[in-house]
Amino acid sequence: MxxxxxxxxxxxxxxxxxxxxxxxxxxATEGAAALSLRAxxxxxxxxxxxxxxxxxxxxxxxxxxxIDGYNAIGAAAEQADGAxxxxxxxxxxxxxxxxxxDWALAHPHEYSLVYGSPVPGYQAPEQTIGPxxxxxxxxxxxxxxxxxxxxxxxxxxxxxxxGSFAPDAARLRxxxxxxxxxxxxxxxxxxxxxxxxxxxxxxxxxxxxxxxDRGAYFDHAVRCLxxxxxxxx
Numbered sequence: 001m002x003x004x005x006x007x008x009x010x011x012x013x014x015x016x017x018x019x020x021x022x023x024x025x026x027x028a029t030e031g032a033a034a035l036s037l038r039a040x041x042x043x044x045x046x047x048x049x050x051x052x053x054x055x056x057x058x059x060x061x062x063x064x065x066x067i068d069g070y071n072a073i074g075a076a077a078e079q080a081d082g083a084x085x086x087x088x089x090x091x092x093x094x095x096x097x098x099x100x101x102d103w104a105l106a107h108p109h110e111y112s113l114v115y116g117s118p119v120p121g122y123q124a125p126e127q128t129i130g131p132x133x134x135x136x137x138x139x140x141x142x143x144x145x146x147x148x149x150x151x152x153x154x155x156x157x158x159x160x161x162x163g164s165f166a167p168d169a170a171r172l173r174x175x176x177x178x179x180x181x182x183x184x185x186x187x188x189x190x191x192x193x194x195x196x197x198x199x200x201x202x203x204x205x206x207x208x209x210x211x212x213d214r215g216a217y218f219d220h221a222v223r224c225l226x227x228x229x230x231x232x233x
Contacts, residue, residue: 011197018044020068023061027109032119033077037061062113062122067131069110074134081138089146089231090223096138097195097222104199111203115196133176136192140176143188146231147180153183154230161186184229191225198222 004113030039037058041048043071055061080099084092104111113119114132146152161169161182168187169177177185198221201207204216211217 012054016064016125019051019054019061020064023065024110027065027113032062032113035062040133043120059122061124062119063128064214065110066114066124066128067173069107069114070128070131072107072110072136073103073114074131074138076100077135077138081142086145087149089142089149089151090226090233092142093226093231094143094219094222096135096142098196100135101202104203108203111199114202115200138178139192139195140172140178140188143184143229143231144178144180147184152180152184152230153232154187154226158183158187158228177217187229194225195222206227 019040022043023035026035026039026043030036035058037051040047040061043053044051055064076099081092082093084095086092104108104115105175143152165186166182168189169182172185172189173180177188180188198218202211202218207214224231
């Protein structure tokens, strides 16, 4: 009985993997808004009712793809950070940000799904929140480690955040930025948005005829953003 159940679980896991891989190919050719369970079933040579047993709706399939994308880019950032010395805060910062860019360039359609335009009619469920926070957790840990080590030194070039940001800073401290003051939390959020803005500009063609050596420019921009937070050079 147990062996039979395990065999069924393996078959289900394999078919789930094939469905999501087929859906990723459709993302590249048709876009997220046109993703269709019937089209996935047709490409796989299955009846659509069989696919519906694994993903009851298009939104369920989109959610699985989104979670996979967040987990993959999060794992890339975690691996890059883990390969650095713990006290090398600028090296960890650069490595994690590079990992985000490298993953995005290698998986442009998946990146577009999770960080591009919202899919019309789709509302991401709560189960995407944990995977979505993995990259922020890596970058937040680097900043918090620098803070705890006493080497974080934010330059006096930004005004204080508005008082209304205090509850947001408190939530960031609870989730991904333990022990950092409101000012650092505000700068961290600004730099995270800027890192993904750099990646999106490059991926979506906004740097065409503007930046030639985009890898070198990205490294330079990321180092500048790290200094804004106070990560040492």
